[in-house]
Every structure is written in structure tokens, then in C-alpha cells.
Amino acid sequence: MNDIATQANPLGVYLKDRRSKLDPAAFGLPAGRRRTPGLRREEVALRANISPTWYTWLEQGRGGAPSADVLDRIASALMLTEVEREHLFLLALGHQPEVRYRKDEGITPRLQRVLDALNPCPALVHTATWHIVGWNRAATILLTDYGALPPEERNVLRFIFLNPSVRAAQEDWESVARFVVSVFRATTARAGAAVEVQPLVDELTRRSPDFARMWSDNDVSSHGGGVKRLRHPVLGPLALEYSAFAVDGRPDLSMIVYNPATPADTERVRALMQAPPATSP
Incomplete structure (x- = not known):
């Protein structure tokens, strides 16, 4: 993808990149013959419980800004880390996600x-x-x-x-x-x-x-x-x-x-x- 497309749709570029780095076998999905590495769009959409069409639009820069709830589900579907999830919110909404409460996990x-x-x-x-x-x-x-x-x-x-x-x-x-x-x-x-x-x-x-x-x-x-x-x-x-x-x-x-x-x-x-x-x- 050229630089102009990347600048026009950074969210779509990031989603596609994260999707391409996932191993289908790790999710119990058949590897088979895939035209591109990683998960398919419809597989991410199924894991995030959203419409495949809506997810496709997000990667294509269509359909408007997603809600925080949808972004959270996509982040979980893509197995994003905390910093990756934060970056996803910044790209999609222009601000960091709200702090999420965690049961006490201690410190490192x-x-x-x-x-x-x-x-x-x-x-x-x-x-x-x-x-x-x-x-x-x-x-x-x-x-x-x-x-x-x-x-x-x-x-x-x-x-x-x-x-x-x-x-x-x-x-x-x-x-x-x-x-x-x-x-x-x-x-x-x-x-x-x-x-x-x-x-x-x-x-x-x-x-x-x-x-x-x-x-x-x-x-x-x-x-x-x-x-x-x-x-x-x-x-x-x-x-x-x-x-x-x-x-x-x-x-x-x-x-x-x-x-x-x-x-x-x-x-x-x-x-x-x-x-x-x-x-x-």
C-alpha cells in the first residue's frame, strides 16, 4: 500500500497489519491455502461479534468512526496488548481508551x-x-x-x-x-x-x-x-x-x-x- 493510502486510512492499515500477524492454527482454524497470511476479515469479525461487512468497511476507511465497544471487541479479537489497544483507539477516535478496571493482579x-x-x-x-x-x-x-x-x-x-x-x-x-x-x-x-x-x-x-x-x-x-x-x-x-x-x-x-x-x-x-x-x- 502506498504512502498516500496509508495516510488516508491509518486505522485500516493497522487493522490489516495486526490481522496478518495472527496464526490461524492458534485459534483452531484450518490453515489450508490462504491468499494472504493471518486471519481473514470474516474470521476477525466473527471473533469480535460484528458484521463482516462492517469490519471490511473499517479496513477500507468507510462507515464512519466505530464505537468504543466495537473497538474493544476488535482489540480482543486481534489479541492486542494494552499499548496496541491504546494505539487502536488513538487511530480510530483520536483519544485513549478509558481506564479499564481489573481485579487486583499485583505488580511485576x-x-x-x-x-x-x-x-x-x-x-x-x-x-x-x-x-x-x-x-x-x-x-x-x-x-x-x-x-x-x-x-x-x-x-x-x-x-x-x-x-x-x-x-x-x-x-x-x-x-x-x-x-x-x-x-x-x-x-x-x-x-x-x-x-x-x-x-x-x-x-x-x-x-x-x-x-x-x-x-x-x-x-x-x-x-x-x-x-x-x-x-x-x-x-x-x-x-x-x-x-x-x-x-x-x-x-x-x-x-x-x-x-x-x-x-x-x-x-x-x-x-x-x-x-x-x-x-x-
């Missing part, structure tokens, strides 16, 4: 090594539902020993509203709690996880009048960055600058890095991390 060893390299700065990775799935040793020492908790209890909203120690450690608990609730509402809606988080919302509404009050306000906000002020049981008052980052290739995950606000605070945290663990009498 590579991402864990990134967290560990950030010591003595506490760092966390959480899902769109604010479930903690990764942390480093500094986070364990300064924030919460997440590894000592059952996986289902590692949720930021549970810490803020149901854990008295976490509540007491916040210099301005009301502001922190309101902020967490507003970001939680926004991220879960963006990820399409409203159904999945409803049991947690119902539980917190029953058990915490404060949560019920804040949830009813319907406030939303983005995470961004700021300063977190803690009352640490050993270090005393402590200021931590924080920033939130998207995890490349995992739009359902966010990383939060807390940086001690002053060199002196950094040294205090480092010294605490190097101190031998306390022994029971």
Missing part, C-alpha cells in the same frame, strides 16, 4: 524493584479502587505495614475511616479524608468499577458516619501532588511532599511517591530504616 518484579530503589522515600502502587498492591520498606516504616495485613484489608479508605492509628497519625484528618473520598469517587467512575466497589462503599457507610457524610457530598477531584503531614510515633511531626504517577502499560495503576520535605527529614527517615528492629522484653 520490575515495578517492585523500582519501588525498592526509591527508599528512603515511601512509595506505593494502588489500583483504581485504591487497593494497595505494591510498596517499599520506607512505606512500611512510615505509613503502614501492608505486608502484615490480609490482602483484602489493604485499602486506603479502610485505613482512613476504620483504623484509629492511621486516623490519629494525620495532622488534618478531615481534609485528608475528604480528599481521598473525592479522588476515590473519580477514579472508580473513570475505571468503570462502580459495581465492584459498591460493597466497600456500603460497608463504610454502615460503619463510619464520617464516610457516609463525605460520600453524600458527591465531590470529585484528581490526585496530582501536595504535602502530607504526619504525626509519626517515633519521628514525631513529619512533612512529606507527594506526587502521583501513572504506571506505563497499566492505566489501572497509580504510583504515589512521598519525599521527605527537607534534607533533615530525609536523614531522620534513613536513620529509622537503618535502626535495628525493636525486640520484645
Whole structure:
């Protein structure tokens, strides 16, 4: 295909290219004699549960823009990776797909090594539902020993509203709690996880009048960055600058890095991390 055709219909070119790279045998389809490599158009259409005519039009640059649902089905039919799916949406609609909620899958060893390299700065990775799935040793020492908790209890909203120690450690608990609730509402809606988080919302509404009050306000906000002020049981008052980052290739995950606000605070945290663990009498 010449350059002019490619520029005129980049979506069709991409679909045809991805289709040509699939092995029919991997899908239980007879290889037989095929004029071109990969799957046929009608085979992709069948896997995506769309009309073969409509799929053909997409490859030919006809029929208008597809819906996000159709693109998702085509992405699944073509076995696209997350970055390939994102590229498909950019070509077809001009924007990235919405974040998709995933059941907690944990993090890769590579991402864990990134967290560990950030010591003595506490760092966390959480899902769109604010479930903690990764942390480093500094986070364990300064924030919460997440590894000592059952996986289902590692949720930021549970810490803020149901854990008295976490509540007491916040210099301005009301502001922190309101902020967490507003970001939680926004991220879960963006990820399409409203159904999945409803049991947690119902539980917190029953058990915490404060949560019920804040949830009813319907406030939303983005995470961004700021300063977190803690009352640490050993270090005393402590200021931590924080920033939130998207995890490349995992739009359902966010990383939060807390940086001690002053060199002196950094040294205090480092010294605490190097101190031998306390022994029971």
C-alpha cells in the first residue's frame, strides 16, 4: 500500500497489519491455502461479534468512526496488548481508551524493584479502587505495614475511616479524608468499577458516619501532588511532599511517591530504616 493510502486510512492499515500477524492454527482454524497470511476479515469479525461487512468497511476507511465497544471487541479479537489497544483507539477516535478496571493482579518484579530503589522515600502502587498492591520498606516504616495485613484489608479508605492509628497519625484528618473520598469517587467512575466497589462503599457507610457524610457530598477531584503531614510515633511531626504517577502499560495503576520535605527529614527517615528492629522484653 502506498504512502498516500496509508495516510488516508491509518486505522485500516493497522487493522490489516495486526490481522496478518495472527496464526490461524492458534485459534483452531484450518490453515489450508490462504491468499494472504493471518486471519481473514470474516474470521476477525466473527471473533469480535460484528458484521463482516462492517469490519471490511473499517479496513477500507468507510462507515464512519466505530464505537468504543466495537473497538474493544476488535482489540480482543486481534489479541492486542494494552499499548496496541491504546494505539487502536488513538487511530480510530483520536483519544485513549478509558481506564479499564481489573481485579487486583499485583505488580511485576520490575515495578517492585523500582519501588525498592526509591527508599528512603515511601512509595506505593494502588489500583483504581485504591487497593494497595505494591510498596517499599520506607512505606512500611512510615505509613503502614501492608505486608502484615490480609490482602483484602489493604485499602486506603479502610485505613482512613476504620483504623484509629492511621486516623490519629494525620495532622488534618478531615481534609485528608475528604480528599481521598473525592479522588476515590473519580477514579472508580473513570475505571468503570462502580459495581465492584459498591460493597466497600456500603460497608463504610454502615460503619463510619464520617464516610457516609463525605460520600453524600458527591465531590470529585484528581490526585496530582501536595504535602502530607504526619504525626509519626517515633519521628514525631513529619512533612512529606507527594506526587502521583501513572504506571506505563497499566492505566489501572497509580504510583504515589512521598519525599521527605527537607534534607533533615530525609536523614531522620534513613536513620529509622537503618535502626535495628525493636525486640520484645
